Amino acid sequence: MNIKILGNGGAINDGLPYNSFVINETLLCETPPDIMLSLHRNSIDLASIHTIYISHLHGDHLFGLPFLILSAFFSNDETGTEFSFEIIGPKGLEKMCENLVVSAFTSNHPCIKWMKEFCTFLEINETSKPKLVNGFETTIFKLDHLIDTYGLFLAREGNSIDFAYVADTRWCESLHRMLTHKPQVVLIDLNGTDSDPVPVHLSIKDLQEKAIPITGEKTTYFGTHLKKEFHSTISCVRCAKPGDEINL
Ligand SMILES: [Zn+2]
Ligand SMILES: [Zn+2]
Numbered sequence: 001m002n003i004k005i006l007g008n009g010g011a012i013n014d015g016l017p018y019n020s021f022v023i024n025e026t027l028l029c030e031t032p033p034d035i036m037l038s039l040h041r042n043s044i045d046l047a048s049i050h051t052i053y054i055s056h057l058h059g060d061h062l063f064g065l066p067f068l069i070l071s072a073f074f075s076n077d078e079t080g081t082e083f084s085f086e087i088i089g090p091k092g093l094e095k096m097c098e099n100l101v102v103s104a105f106t107s108n109h110p111c112i113k114w115m116k117e118f119c120t121f122l123e124i125n126e127t128s129k130p131k132l133v134n135g136f137e138t139t140i141f142k143l144d145h146l147i148d149t150y151g152l153f154l155a156r157e158g159n160s161i162d163f164a165y166v167a168d169t170r171w172c173e174s175l176h177r178m179l180t181h182k183p184q185v186v187l188i189d190l191n192g193t194d195s196d197p198v199p200v201h202l203s204i205k206d207l208q209e210k211a212i213p214i215t216g217e218k219t220t221y222f223g224t225h226l227k228k229e230f231h232s233t234i235s236c237v238r239c240a241k242p243g244d245e246i247n248l
Contacts, residue, residue, distance in 0.1 A: 001133065001154070003187070005224070006038035008239070011060040011199070014228040017041075017242050018060055021165075021187065021224075022049070023154075027132050029053045029165060035064030036071060042243060045071060047054040047081045049113040051132055055167030056149035057096050062089075065097055068105035069119070070210030073111035074120075084118040088130050090148040092102075094121035124150060128172070136162070137240060142179055143169035146200070153178060162248045163187070168225060170199045171206050179211055182218040185246055186211075190223030190230075201225070207237055222246065 001232035003023050009016030009032075019031030025048045031230055032038075038048060044070070054062055065087075072083040087097065097119075101112055126142040136154040143149040145168045161183035166175060168189050179186075188211075191201035199206075207221055212234070223230065224241040230239050 001136065001248045003248070004042060004044070005164065005187075005222070005240045005242055005244040006042050007032065007034065007242055008045070008224045008226050009060075009228065010189075010225040010227055011058065011234045013226060014227065015190065016226060018064075019225040023163075023238075024132050025049070025050045026134075027053060027227075030061045031056065031064040032060050032169075033063045038242070046075065046153070047083060050064050050084070050086065051150065052085050052087045053130075053132060054087065054093060055151065055165070055219075056090055056145060056147055058168070059093060062096065063100065066101045069101055069115050070105065072118075073114040076114065084120075086120050086122060088122045088124055088132070090150060091123045091125070092148075093123050097121070125152065129232070135227055141174045143167060143174065144172035145169050151178070153181075153183060160184075163246075164185070166202070168201060171202060171210055176210070176214065179214045179219070181213050184218070184248055185220050185222065187222045187224055187240060189225040190225060191225045193227075204230070204232075204234075204237065208234065212236065 006020040009018045017038050028049045049108030064078040076083050078188040115230050130141045132138045139153050140150050151166045153161045155161045161181045164183040164186045190202035194205045221237045224240040
């Protein structure tokens with residue numbers, strides 16, 4: 001499995017490209033406002049993307065979708081390439097996507113019709129088992145964020161977890177449970193700081209005090225969804241950076 005980091009920034013950040021990544025060049029996770037820039041900068045061909053996973057319906061994870069749809073619509077026309085996407089995310093996803101694309105380009109724009117014809121929507125919850133990456137089973141787990149938010153993990157059939165994505169969340173029971181399986185690599189929201197009056201996101205302190213005691217040295221954490229990049233002094237914690245590739 002190849003995981004390519006496109007962006008590592010949270011909703012408010014110091015000029016970082018927003019949080020998104022691609023697995024095996026076919027699964028795109030999150031479509032933040034700058035998604036088209038990030039795809040181009042990292043030489044990901046939109047035609048190779050078949051599945052799009054949206055963890056939750058906040059703008060820093062979704063508001064780039066109209067431009068992705070527009071780009072696919074015009075590329076289809078110009079190159080004859082058959083683009084189509086399965087778009088996966090929480091309840092309300094389809095309506096929200098349609099509203100966004102209509103708001104961006106008006107309901108008269110032919111890309112709306114294209115989206116309805118060439119995009120399928122799958123709305124998930126913690127019981128869903130969507131097929132995201134060939135050869136891997138997907139498990140969805142609910143996170144503790146301001147709105148319905150889902151993380152995912154991928155495992156080769158019957159085996160331990162290779163990769164987990166922990167989107168926006170504070171520390172919660174389902175995250176604890178997932179970590180007891182000691183995934184090889186976890187890409188994790190580290191937007192929080194030790195001084196947050198009320199925790200909304202995870203912080204390095206959460207990793208040190210809660211996560212690493214569960215996983216030991218078995219798991220490597222890549223922090224993403226950041227306010228700013230960080231230098232880690234903990235051997236199993238790294239700062240995810242745009243262009244990084246993780247091979248498992
Ligand atoms: Zn976010
Ligand atoms: Zn959020």
